[in-house]
Amino acid sequence: MDYQQKKKLLMIPGPTNVPERVLHAMTKPMINHRGNEFHDLYKNIQEKARKVFETEQNIVVLSSSGTGGVEAAISNIVKKGDNVIIPVFGEFSRRVAQYVRLIGGNPICIEAPLGSAPSFEEVKAKTEEVRKIKAFCIVYNDTSPGTKINWLDKIANVALDFNAFTIVDAVSILAGDELPMDKWGIDIVVTASQKCLAAPPGLAILGISEKATKYVMKNEIHLEYFNLAKYIEYSNLRKETPYTPAVPLFYALDEALSLVLEEGLQRRIQRHRITAKAFYESLEAAGLKPFVKPEARSNTVISFEYPENIEDKKFRENLEKNFGVVIAGGFGELRGKIFRIGNMGEVNRYHVLTTLNAILISLSDFGLKVENEEIIQNARRTLEAV
Amino acid sequence: MDYQQKKKLLMIPGPTNVPERVLHAMTKPMINHRGNEFHDLYKNIQEKARKVFETEQNIVVLSSSGTGGVEAAISNIVKKGDNVIIPVFGEFSRRVAQYVRLIGGNPICIEAPLGSAPSFEEVKAKTEEVRKIKAFCIVYNDTSPGTKINWLDKIANVALDFNAFTIVDAVSILAGDELPMDKWGIDIVVTASQKCLAAPPGLAILGISEKATKYVMKNEIHLEYFNLAKYIEYSNLRKETPYTPAVPLFYALDEALSLVLEEGLQRRIQRHRITAKAFYESLEAAGLKPFVKPEARSNTVISFEYPENIEDKKFRENLEKNFGVVIAGGFGELRGKIFRIGNMGEVNRYHVLTTLNAILISLSDFGLKVENEEIIQNARRTLEAV
Numbered sequence: 081m082d083y084q085q086k087k088k089l090l091m092i093p094g095p096t097n098v099p100e101r102v103l104h105a106m107t108k109p110m111i112n113h114r115g116n117e118f119h120d121l122y123k124n125i126q127e128k129a130r131k132v133f134e135t136e137q138n139i140v141v142l143s144s145s146g147t148g149g150v151e152a153a154i155s156n157i158v159k160k161g162d163n164v165i166i167p168v169f170g171e172f173s174r175r176v177a178q179y180v181r182l183i184g185g186n187p188i189c190i191e192a193p194l195g196s197a198p199s200f201e202e203v204k205a206k207t208e209e210v211r212k213i214k215a216f217c218i219v220y221n222d223t224s225p226g227t228k229i230n231w232l233d234k235i236a237n238v239a240l241d242f243n244a245f246t247i248v249d250a251v252s253i254l255a256g257d258e259l260p261m262d263k264w265g266i267d268i269v270v271t272a273s274q275k276c277l278a279a280p281p282g283l284a285i286l287g288i289s290e291k292a293t294k295y296v297m298k299n300e301i302h303l304e305y306f307n308l309a310k311y312i313e314y315s316n317l318r319k320e321t322p323y324t325p326a327v328p329l330f331y332a333l334d335e336a337l338s339l340v341l342e343e344g345l346q347r348r349i350q351r352h353r354i355t356a357k358a359f360y361e362s363l364e365a366a367g368l369k370p371f372v373k374p375e376a377r378s379n380t381v382i383s384f385e386y387p388e389n390i391e392d393k394k395f396r397e398n399l400e401k402n403f404g405v406v407i408a409g410g411f412g413e414l415r416g417k418i419f420r421i422g423n424m425g426e427v428n429r430y431h432v433l434t435t436l437n438a439i440l441i442s443l444s445d446f447g448l449k450v451e452n453e454e455i456i457q458n459a460r461r462t463l464e465a466v
Numbered sequence: 467m468d469y470q471q472k473k474k475l476l477m478i479p480g481p482t483n484v485p486e487r488v489l490h491a492m493t494k495p496m497i498n499h500r501g502n503e504f505h506d507l508y509k510n511i512q513e514k515a516r517k518v519f520e521t522e523q524n525i526v527v528l529s530s531s532g533t534g535g536v537e538a539a540i541s542n543i544v545k546k547g548d549n550v551i552i553p554v555f556g557e558f559s560r561r562v563a564q565y566v567r568l569i570g571g572n573p574i575c576i577e578a579p580l581g582s583a584p585s586f587e588e589v590k591a592k593t594e595e596v597r598k599i600k601a602f603c604i605v606y607n608d609t610s611p612g613t614k615i616n617w618l619d620k621i622a623n624v625a626l627d628f629n630a631f632t633i634v635d636a637v638s639i640l641a642g643d644e645l646p647m648d649k650w651g652i653d654i655v656v657t658a659s660q661k662c663l664a665a666p667p668g669l670a671i672l673g674i675s676e677k678a679t680k681y682v683m684k685n686e687i688h689l690e691y692f693n694l695a696k697y698i699e700y701s702n703l704r705k706e707t708p709y710t711p712a713v714p715l716f717y718a719l720d721e722a723l724s725l726v727l728e729e730g731l732q733r734r735i736q737r738h739r740i741t742a743k744a745f746y747e748s749l750e751a752a753g754l755k756p757f758v759k760p761e762a763r764s765n766t767v768i769s770f771e772y773p774e775n776i777e778d779k780k781f782r783e784n785l786e787k788n789f790g791v792v793i794a795g796g797f798g799e800l801r802g803k804i805f806r807i808g809n810m811g812e813v814n815r816y817h818v819l820t821t822l823n824a825i826l827i828s829l830s831d832f833g834l835k836v837e838n839e840e841i842i843q844n845a846r847r848t849l850e851a852v
Contacts, residue, residue: 183688
């Protein structure tokens, strides 16, 4: 099977398209993960990642998916019986609550209907009611509905009042939207390599505050591979990981982080905003309805409801077969009801226009009358700033 | 920093040198891990891995190091209070015992001095004494002293008598030495990508018997990322992994497994035997003493004691700096006392002779009189069969 011949435009919410420079970084020769070359590589990654996380605190890299990173963050902080505040507004935040329950914690869920997110006021009110709180576990951007929390900058102050930790799952958003870790006072930020960083999947990157570090280092947990104390210890002692790292993915991440810094983090975030705007404007102009309320819309995962007569699977098959454009369907109870576009990583004019063209023509194929020409011209104007 | 210019011969016990074909497989374009291309890729990997594990049972691939794979195997079988028989004869088998203790199991250790391995009779006697046993957790080849268990073929029969599971850590040996999983009746075999399979690090591959599958599927555990039931379920339902897989490493593993099957598993094992023989013979002829007793010597990790006046760090630095050959030192209490050569993966005539040449000349550099010419000529003869 020749994968090269099947190269497609991957517009799903991760893995995302990986730039050639990043792909080819993986072909560097294998090195000893206990030797100087690896020490330099890991040090470079940490220094660059600090700039992208906007932190001066600890950075560690786990050879696992983002789920592994989130599990590590939670299980190193949350103990049996601990109260944990969790805004629940999609599949991934629901999983966080499940996981907290699984390890014996007490998840206190503030739920919002799909397509919206719990407000800051609701979360604050619940917090003041519960009072004894170990941590806030917040999915910043829930990939499953494409919904974003818009009050993350305010949570650390609340957490401080209750001496609680803030753990943020930023897997599908970091480097694609604002998240200045130190300024916002977040204790643990988790992201993954294959989303807005545009590296291949397989690594979880964690920013860990001094406060969280202190707690984690004196803490006993029943996990080995996800014991963060070991990652911090090995990193501080000699820029190594406790267990054999996925070296080629470290090469790729190093290169991907260089690309982020070459572009500039703020410019990158701005680019994501503009491409998101082009998607939202154009698809609304085509008569489609965004699934998420305006105040909770994500710039990195864009979800739209299907018009009544369009069948999800057929629509996406048409896109992939005829245009080589791959987008995602809905998750769980949203299956068949929405489609989702990953607006992540290297997403630029070409990605947006190609995807829009494909979607607009497909809408016609399925019998919808759409002003393709005008919509695309408007999108081009919006995208001029990219 | 230009890693290309620093290409070295990596003769450590993993990661090992990765063939170009395997490295370049990683540059294939990113694919949707919930789409047909990934389904085909995973199916191919499983089919090929079954041939290498010599099993017709379940194969799953975790995006983690070998340690993660071993943790997954143990934590999905061993519960609080369970008796677990563990031969302890090096750092990695010691860690298995620690981990069993960490999760509340009761490790029953049969220890052997470093450089030897517990005998089958000792293990059997202890088993008959304890009687109530949940599992045997056996490190087939302990990488830290370079010591191998030579009775693994007999353990399943004992386990059967006590209705116990057999879990084998074969990280540093599978595909480099005999381990016919089904024939020997092992329940879970764990290996990693970066050892004898000669793929890059970052994946753990597990063979899981029907008996273990049945147990795992109805079992509740407090882990998410290492919950094997999910891996088996997703694999059976649609050839997916429950969490985003490290796609480039899957490409690489697929290619690496093809190379194993193109060579033929038995020929590959035979090649490892011959290159190991050349190492042992030649270094003994140079006056060095193998660290491990003859009956417990490994074909994949070869360890020798340092002569009195040779300092580990200086010796290995000399090898790396002058010859570009990287070997490993000792681990834990063996630090400074032994050096270890990884005889794994694509190891061939060139690797052995280059490494031997470098070592022999370095021995002279450090004042040892060595018959280089004769030793190398003998090694060449031994290696003719490769």
